[in-house]
Amino acid sequence: MYETNYHRASSVEEAVRLLAGAEDGKFLGGGQTLIPTMKQRLASPSDLVDLGGIAAMKGISDEGGAIRIGAGTPHYDVATSDIVRNRIPGLASLAAGIGDPAVRHMGTIGGSIANNDPAADYPSALMALGATVVTSKRELAAEDFFQGMFDTALDEDEIVTAVIFPVPEKSAYAKYPNPASRYAMAGVFVAKTGGMVRVAATGAGQNGVFRIAEMESALAANWSPSAVAGVTVDADELLSDIHGSAEYRANLVTVMAKRAVAAAG
């Protein structure tokens, strides 16, 4: 790892100020992506502004029709929160399947979505649940926040402070993990609220997370695994790498969608 200067912020405003004063600074969330990247010398920020000490960015609250999760909340806390488990079980089980226990103790929802790895789990939940991303500058619909592989609408000096998830009637996530990294080879999140169904897939798309309109309308008409069994996504739009071809991933997306609908009940 190259040299860097560490700063610990105690408020969002202080973090923004500290970053403004740095030559080429970066925010540090749980460090579970940024530190490995720095160790590989693929990133070399002159300064790190640690968001981990900002109390206002942590915690989970039930706001009636929606649940608010502070961006600094670790995956473990989301996975074990009674509020999330009771109201959005698909989101709790998604968080429980990220990486391994030690990664879940440190990694945060804000860091995961800011990074927008095409194989990360959370982006699918934000898209399928129609979540709102709250930042230090504005509020953004998930759809406008994710902009492609490792790309988001965030400015360099913008901090994700919270994510607001509307509570659905039913939700579930099914993931086929890469056996080595545990990241998604394909992961599908399904959510149903009244006649409205949203389906989002991660791990598979060349441009990161995407919604599957054909599955959404099929499930709105008939909420059952068989409704999506015959729907396949176009392999031309999917990732192909040493872990699996685009055709293989296209098949996985359909299988994961069926499993997610079955799990949601």
Added chain:
Amino acid sequence: MTQVAMTLNGKKVSANVEDRTLLVHYIREAQGLTGTHVGCDTSQCGACVVHVNGRAVKSCTMLAVQAAGAEVMTVEGLANGPELHPVQAAFREHHGLQCGFCTPGMIMTAVDMIRRHNGVLDEDTIRHELEGNICRCTGYHNIVKAIKAAADQMVAMRTAAE
């Protein structure tokens, strides 16, 4: 350089280190506790697991400065004098190690998982919980047996005490 102070295995310690120093290097090199190992470059093997404020974390994926002011526990902090921690004793009893390289991380992960599950663990859960710990020798079977035995014993001790 930054003066980084923390509580390590119950003792207040401090050292002047570069901001880029990883917690594992602070523990091994600045504090001389070499029980915590480095087994990979990619945050995947778990040989470096320690507890920070009571939670298992990979000390190769955290800066020492991030742990400033924290309570850190390593494998050296588990035993009570000459008396091994029940998880350590179970690893010996059930032959849960061969070369021993992964063992400190396995044991710290096991202590953390037993605490989180209140000692109630079946084999499937233990295997799932070991997702982040790699062992190249044992084939995991005896590690799982050791953790199960320690968890059962800790529950029995708790019940006896009540």
